[in-house]
Amino acid sequence: MGVVVLYGSSRRHGNSDKLADLLVEGLDADRIYLSDYNLQPITDYRHTEPGEYPEDDYHKLIDLVLEQDTIVFTTPIYWYGVSGVMKTFIDRWSQSLREDRPHFISKMSTKKAYVIAVGDDEPHLKGLPLIQQFQYIFDFTGTQFDGHIIGKGNEPESILEDAAALARVGELRKKIAPSA
Template sequence: MPHDHDHPSTYLFLLAGAREGGNTEALARAAAAELPAHATQTWLDLRELPLAPFDDVRHAGDGVYPQPVGAEKILLDATLTTDNLVIVSPLYWYSVSASAKLYLDHWAGWLRVPGADFKARMRGKTLWTVSVLSDTDQTTADPLVGTLRLSAEYLNMTWGGALLGYGNRPGDITTDTPALTRAKTFFA
């Protein structure tokens, strides 16, 4: 309901890059700058909220996962309470960064956290991604896009789409005029 002002949209931006001041965050910030004033933006940096290695105990014992604490709880709560989830990940080896992938892996546990109601609460949210790659052929980002689009489908989320830009060194994105133009209407 993009025009329902009684329930302004909320956006959670998950920064999943491995350096400060990267191109991917810059491109995401350019897109976020165009969000309406009544939309709420939350930015979380996965480097500041490190997740433990994911432990696959789904099929061991009762298969129940404990209530998350610490950084994991912050990420779970932020994920459950947002309308829009934006994975802000550079393209690493044709896919999402390790921190973004680890966050996604934890979804498999959160589906089994008693009371979290993860599957039901993810349904209907919109998943988006912003990524920057150093290849001029944007089809090389297909694995990243496919990972996220199919994961959204799995959880009955809406797929918002991918905003892709070109960059290698920090600041390169400022010269990718077409990407910055696409950023202006990405969330529209």
């Protein structure tokens, strides 16, 4: 079973990254730092003549994601939602739907997904709409939403003080890699 981690932070090794790293520690996981790639915003052609989509790294990224069985979406909670780069990546799924909807949906419907979100302003309450957003996204694509972690952290490595988030990492590790 292949695992891909999509890191949505604009800063490497932050608290959300730390939780994701703990989740996949020792596993053979592809690690994709979305901020390292050129991802342009989606151009909406739903009600106009189809045009050209941006020439960027989207196809490379989505191909890497579709090769794996498990996707871990990792994002800091920015202004009570996902990071901009994570949102841009997911928005671009509209392009995949337009280009080859049956293929994209059939591939996504075979995946298991997990979400890790870390914030500082009451994240266990105020991060719930972010989790619900992912639930709707996964419902639309037929992706199995297998679990999430909401952690509290702001200062570097302060997530390591969130005992509940760390315990949840252990629970989800058993689901992702039962023999690990």
